[in-house]
Amino acid sequence: MDLLSRRAGTLFAGGLGALLVWGVAVSDAMPSSFDPGEDCELTFHRDHATARTVSWLPPRAVCDFGSGDVRQFIPAGRATGYTIVFALLVALTVLGLVLIVRRPAGGATGPRNLRFGQFSLGTTLVLCVLGAWELVGAIAGVLGGPPGVLVVVVAATSSVAAIATLLDRTYGPSTVAGSRRRGICAGLGATAAGLVLVLLRLPLGWIWAPTAGATTYLLITALQWVIASGQAGTASSSR
Known part of the structure; x- marks a missing residue:
């Protein structure tokens, strides 16, 4: 615990940096913000798609091709992995902040x-x-x-x-x-x-x-x- 207390600042800053990288990774996994429909069409090789972001946590976006044909842009396994990593990084960052305050x-x-x-x-x-x-x-x-x-x-x-x-x-x-x-x-x-x-x-x-x-x-x-x-x-x- 003494070692963690001495490294509290590094722990907190590292956690924030890792969370920023996580945000970039999740943003990259979402449909392109410039033309999300085209991103869906290229991914699923279909035409006339409408994309929308459902949530950022867990990361979820869908591609709607009409007539009830709706597909998940991010696979469920990958979305779960992103969520678990986010929870671990938040815990790491909060631990660093608590140690800083208590120092x-x-x-x-x-x-x-x-x-x-x-x-x-x-x-x-x-x-x-x-x-x-x-x-x-x-x-x-x-x-x-x-x-x-x-x-x-x-x-x-x-x-x-x-x-x-x-x-x-x-x-x-x-x-x-x-x-x-x-x-x-x-x-x-x-x-x-x-x-x-x-x-x-x-x-x-x-x-x-x-x-x-x-x-x-x-x-x-x-x-x-x-x-x-x-x-x-x-x-x-x-x-």
Whole structure:
């Protein structure tokens, strides 16, 4: 268990990477998104086909040739295999995440109580990281379909939370013990704000999404400083 705890980050990142590969593999096994009907016709050597994706888990797509002639595009055995592999990869990824959360927090890595450092550096990093993940998400959506996008969302949230935690541990307020909690909160809020703008499909929303995430990070960290300052003042007055 100690070895697993030390390798928790590798376990989690490896699980996410494997899930992304799984999404690409399943997307490739589905009928082509460009011309699914033609893909069905070439696969079964029939004419006038209509293809539709029934579900991604278990992976299932059908080809309808009319008159009740409906065929499974993905064989049942392969679909079962994909499902089993997905369950194992999810278990591996969740195990890595649990071990990361349960791992004891390390000591401070630099001077603390530096608001400007946390605000300026954190906002810039979150903006750049969310912009990079947005590009990766667009590529994953084409290659891996919805599962690929979901993996990218989880990876983006985890990376932003990790950055926020590291910055809080280095520059943030109060004690190191609360850095992970504050970092996770800031990371979740920043990613959620960016994701909402993407899902709303606003004009140029893909440009504003990283900005919204960075702004949300700034507001959350500022609120955390206010709360920490209030708690410090209360503790001092009670002595």
